[in-house]
Amino acid sequence: MQLQQAQKKQVKLRIGISGPSGFGKTYSALLLAYGMTDDYSKIAIIDTENGSASLYSELGNYNTLTLEAPFSPEKYIQAIKLCEEAKMEVIIIDSITHEWNGKGGCLEIQEQLGGRFQDWAKVTPRHQAFIDKILQSNSHIITTTRRKVDYSMDTDSNGRTRVIKHGMKEIQREGWEYELSVNFELLNHNHLVSASKDRTGQFMNKPEFVITPSTGKLLMKWCNNDADLIKAKNEIKQCETLEGLRHIYAKYQNLQKQILKDVMEQKANIEAINAEVIPNSEVINNVPKTTEYGTETS
Template sequence: MNFTKAMRKKAKLRLALTGPSGSGKTYGALTIAKGLGGKTAVIDTEKGSASLYSNYFNFDVLELDPPFTPERFIQAMNIAQEASYDNLIIDSITHEWNGTGGCLEILDAITSTKYKGNSWSAWNDITPRHNKFINSILRSNMNIIATMRSKTETAQVDKGNGKKGVDKLGMKSEQRDGIEYEFTTVLDLNHETHTASASKDRTGLFSNADFIVINENVGKRLNEWLSDGRSQTEIHLMLFTDSVNQAKNMNELKILFADAYKALKDTPEQTKAQEIYESKKEALEIKEVA
């Protein structure tokens, strides 16, 4: 175990778009993906809704039919990964939770059949399957844009003078509680204006905006933020260089170089590491002779 200097790495997007039906989640996701650039794929659980926009956007689609089990979403994500897409839109992940064959339906089924009505025990079967689905999103090498249906939560409040009223408390996503924590940014779309507000934003790009117009520029700004960091190979090379400078003998140098050579295989940084190794090797050999 070692602590190293913290630095922001180049990252992949984890963006969630939430909103009620008709708020523009699918169109918004495709618009942002276009701004990100690269090849885009869509996992469509909405009966072909994404393909309605095929005249405006260039993308490939996999229309996922029920049952919407976590495993079927994972399989579809793996297919997209193997096909080397840059961006993957999952429209929508609500179905994984409460769609036909989704987690809540599976829970009801195994509660009655396997656990004799004990839903508490049934969660022990459901939670690991759902967590694997979330981990597949988090560990993907693609930019992920996930849409979620949401509904407005309201509460009856005292308006004064004995009058009662209803206040809107905000939008609640139709997914497992806490799903928002898994995303870099969460944009909530307004059904009336088709603009968005950021309920969560680690990028800092949208935190102070009263409303966000969903256009290609949103994708371009996100892409700039994602690219403003060091790649994994750049970080490996930097750490190798620092370690090499502290190597006291050839044995230490060879161990460091073997690790770096493997980590940097088939990259331009591997060639640079070779040059650093040869330079340090020569310096150590001169020191030993002296």
């Protein structure tokens, strides 16, 4: 057991791409994964869609693992383990719908046990083990999920029954979306997506767009930015010269606002140490009114 400072780099991305059949889930997942790795050989697709993962082999030398029925949670877990052992950086599970609503999936398992409510006591732990494996994996994971139009019957004020369309519903156990870092919903055959869930703050409430490798690069930049900030702060803390501080401040141009306070505090520490060695009059005469860090000294 060890207490560590939180870093986004320690947390692997869990990304969902959902949409009806034919909207481009697999293709979008591959482009996203390539943007995250810059290397197709570090990408693996767990394919439950009858070999559809191989349809885009012209993109690059990514890896495929075909999963056939029965689509039990344990079979998915075994497939993820194989990809991890092969040191895959990004694992695409295409799709996780079969684990829930496919042949040998959780709904069928519960039905075979008798279809009673109490039978979920045996099925839910197996499904949760599948979810936990995704969340605890040391690889980035992209899942695709089928969506279907959700309808209900409603009665209006005149007593007439009508069909109400509620939009697209993911075919997975309710609540899956809450486990994700980002969930992209494909909106049409033109591959436009919007983010229905976004912990990164990069896509929520933004215009619809098409997933490209640049989307993956943006997500990785978000992942790695926190680690760079911690690295910069550690370098500042260990720096013993003003020249060294200027070098660090210049090196981390994209983090200068975040590290300015740390730079100025360490500058004051260095000047205090120097004041014990250099006569006070010399120190006072050499302190500039403004600094190269964009603020005034006292």
